[in-house]
Amino acid sequence: xxxxxxxxxxxxxxxxxxxxxxxxxxxxxxxxxxxxxxxxxxxxxxxxxxxxxxxxxxxxxxxxxxxxxxxxxxxxxxxxxxxxxxxxxxxxxxxxxxxxxxxxxxxxx
Amino acid sequence: xxxxxxxxxxxxxxxxxxxxxxxxxxxxxxxxxxxxxxxxxxxxxxxxxxxxxxxxxxxxxxxxxxxxxxxxxxxxxxxxxxxxxxxxxxxxxxxxxxxxxxxxxxxxxxxxxxx
Numbered sequence: 658x659x660x661x662x663x664x665x666x667x668x669x670x671x672x673x674x675x676x677x678x679x680x681x682x683x684x685x686x687x688x689x690x691x692x693x694x695x696x697x698x699x700x701x702x703x704x705x706x707x708x709x710x711x712x713x714x715x716x717x718x719x720x721x722x723x724x725x726x727x728x729x730x731x732x733x734x735x736x737x738x739x740x741x742x743x744x745x746x747x748x749x750x751x752x753x754x755x756x757x758x759x760x761x762x763x764x765x766x
Numbered sequence: 767x768x769x770x771x772x773x774x775x776x777x778x779x780x781x782x783x784x785x786x787x788x789x790x791x792x793x794x795x796x797x798x799x800x801x802x803x804x805x806x807x808x809x810x811x812x813x814x815x816x817x818x819x820x821x822x823x824x825x826x827x828x829x830x831x832x833x834x835x836x837x838x839x840x841x842x843x844x845x846x847x848x849x850x851x852x853x854x855x856x857x858x859x860x861x862x863x864x865x866x867x868x869x870x871x872x873x874x875x876x877x878x879x880x881x
Contacts, residue, residue, distance in 0.1 A: 661808070690869070699856060699872035700809070744808070748868055753824075756808035 659683045661757035663745050668763045669735055677730045677743050677760045685750020691719050691730045692744040694759065700744055703730070732762075740764045769793070770873035772857050778879045779847050787842045787876050789857030797862045798840040799824075799870065800832060802853040809856065815840055816862060847880045854878070 661681045669675040681689070688707040692700040706712055706721035706728060718731040730743055742759040749755055770791040779785050791798065796817045801809040801824075811824030815834040829851060831843045840859075844851055854877050858870040 665806075688868070699874050702869050702871070705869060746809075752862075752868060753811065753814075754809075754868065754870065756810075758806060758808045 659747075659749065659755050661745055661747060661755055663743075663757045663760045665758070666761045666763065668765060669732075671735055671737060671764055671766050673735050674731065674733050675735060675762065677732070677745075677762065679728045679730070679745035679757060681726050681728070681745070681747045681755075681757075683747045683749045683755055686723060687748040687750070687752060689719075689721055689728050690746045690748070690754070691728075692746065694742045694744060696741070703743075735764050737764050737766070770857055770859055770871060772855075772873040772876050774876060775874070776877040776879075778881065779844075781847055781849060781880055783847050785844045785847055785878070787844075787855055787857075787878070789840045789842070789873055790838050791840075791857075791859045791871075791873075792838060793859060793861070793871065794837060795859035795861045795871070796837070797860045797868075798834065799858040799860075800830070800840070800842045801856045801858065802826065802851075803856060803875075804853050812842065812855075847878075849880045852878060852880045 663679045691703040694700040704719040711720045716733045744759045745757040746754045773788045799814045800812040813832040815821045857873040860870045
């Protein structure tokens with residue numbers, strides 16, 4: 658079966674750095690997405706990785722290792738507004754998105 | 767403002783009733799999707815449509831039907847609602863074949879409670 662694992666919840670301090678991991682086992686791979694979802698709102702696109710390596714976009718970076726079935730989202734200089742759930746999703750061989758359950762990130766002052 | 771709209775925002779429904787959730791996008795995306803999101807579970811795909819006139823079943827299609835008469839609209843119908851269909855429903859769209867494949871853009875969601 659297809660499976661995406663990410664921690665259920667993480668806590669970090671304002672101004673710090675946090676890394677949210679995602680491991681996946683899917684039938685084929687056509688890219689990995691990270692989405693942010695604030696409570697009661699819709700998911701919004703953060704990043705897309707299809708090649709190995711690090712993609713940096715402002716305070717957010719996303720890393721992919723296809724051989725290890727592994728990705729992480731790195732958030733720097735955390736702000737209170739970064740409190741949200743972060744969803745990892747993999748595009749499988751049928752070009753369907755397989756979603757993880759999401760990681761709830763709590764930022765403390 | 768371009769984007770996806772959903773209606774209603776929330777609804778309380780008696781079991782056995784028929785309900786249609788509406789979804790409209792103005793981005794001219796060819797693909798559209800319906801998901802449900804339940805606490806502790808990832809987004810689960812109900813139905814999708816790769817282009818107007820075609821639809822397909824996702825992971826959890828039972829009890830739901832869709833139609834795609836045109837590019838912009840993708841309604842989801844619950845023929846006879848049951849309490850297990852209590853959930854938050856998200857509609858999404860993507861420009862399949864675009865520069866960033868299958869990046870999905872989501873509507874604001876419909877919170878449905880079936881009693």
